[in-house]
Amino acid sequence: MDPLLDMQVFVRVAQLARFAAAARELQLSPAAVTKHVNALEARIGARLFDRTTRQVALTEAGRVYLERCLECLHAFEDAQASIGELAARPTGLLRVTAPIDFGENLAPVLAGLMDSHPELVVDLRLSNRVVDLVEEGVDVGVRVARSLDGTYVARPLARSRLAVMGAPAYFRRYGRPQRPEDLAQHRCFAFTEPRPMQELAFTRAGQETRVKLNVVMLSNNGEALMTAMRRGVGLVVAPSFMARNDLEAGQVQPLLTEWSLPGFCVYAVYPHRRYLLPKVRVFLDALAAAFGDGSRDPWWPEPGADAPVARRRPAQHPRPGTRRARTA
Structure with missing residues (x-):
């Protein structure tokens, strides 16, 4: 049998985790796919898959061999693509x-x-x-x-850069945090993946301040948190790549910028x-x-673009979590 075709069949079975799905994609019969894999296992003297009636999983040898097969197939594809200027164009x-x-x-x-x-x-x-x-x-x-x-x-x-951000509507209602410790008294949102970001470590001049947030909303979707933050519901801790447009438009303002958070x-x-x-x-x-090349933050505003709003906390503003009295 064709060793190259054996490898191609093996790779598609491994990637799709189904013999039948690989057969459909390669336009082969399920029996032919099985025959190619069996021939490959016989040639290298190792079992590549653990097979049950419900699933197909790579063995340890299969995982190692898959990586090597992909190198070979990529080399073959690269060699094919290098023959002639037309074939060298990015395609596929x-x-x-x-x-x-x-x-x-x-x-x-x-x-x-x-x-x-x-x-x-x-x-x-x-x-x-x-x-x-x-x-x-x-x-x-x-x-x-x-x-x-x-x-x-x-x-x-x-x-x-990772930063605490808020909308002007929030500052008008609840005031603006002046120190990292103030965040414990404010309404905060937390991203949950890979783990909830409910505690922050701020640094300034070599000193670290750790703050446990008062979290009122959790989500694994950053845009959901940003949408609620834009409406003035709470503060969010977000990376700069999620907030560039909001920061440039003035819809969102970064807080505590004299402090640093791990980015x-x-x-x-x-x-x-x-x-x-x-x-x-x-x-x-x-x-x-x-x-870029990893040396800068292309999303963070240029100096002067993150000027804070007026830092006043009127006495009539309720504390976070309290209901604001309606006026006539």
């Missing part, structure tokens, strides 16, 4: 994953990429879980994290440094052009 399906709340930042990058390369098809998957790029057949992932574990090749793109880095991650297909190369270049 580009699979991308990113956190849900980063999708708005990726959309214009992908739109520009598709406009420049009409033969490119994009599959954008937004999820807050950490996606296994190899097992799920993803070309490039965008990760927002304080650090990475080194599983994949990582290309730094940007820094993103995030934005990375492009991909399984292998070698044998990058043209579609992956042009996307990585587009990300770098849009966001």
Whole structure:
């Protein structure tokens, strides 16, 4: 049998976790798919899948072999694409994953990429879980994290500042926090993934102040928290990439900017440094052009754009959590 076809069949079964689904996609019979996998297992002398009537899962040997197969297939595809100028153009399906709340930042990058390369098809998957790029057949992932574990090749793109933010409507009703400790008395929203951000560590001049927030709303969707914050319901702790437009429009104002919070880095991650297909190369270049090289925060306003509102706390303002008396 054809060893290359055996590997291609194995990879699609591994990525889809179904023999039948792989057979449909490859336009082969289920029996033929099974035959290819059996031939491959016999050739390498190891079982690649644990199979039951309900599911198909990679063995430890299967996971290692999948990674090597993808390297081989990428090398083969790269060799094919390198034959002739026409074939070297970015074409085919580009699979991308990113956190849900980063999708708005990726959309214009992908739109520009598709406009420049009409033969490119994009599959954008937004999820807050950490996606296994190899097992799920993803070309490039965008990760927002304080650090990475080194599983994949990582290309730094940007820094993103973490800040406490509020809307003018909130300040008119509840006043404006003057110190980190004041947040314990204010209505705060918390993002829940990967774990609830209910305590903050502020630093200034080498000194740290830890504050437990008075959380009145929790969500794994940052835009839901931002929407409630814009209406003056509470304060939110958010990365700069979620608030650029609001900050520039003056709808949202950052608080306690003389203090620092641990921020995030934005990375492009991909399984292998070698044998990058043209579609992956042009996307990585587009990300770098849009966001940078990891040395700056492209979403934070320029100095002077975050001037605070008047810092007064009128006596008639009720404390957070109390009902404001209606006036005639």
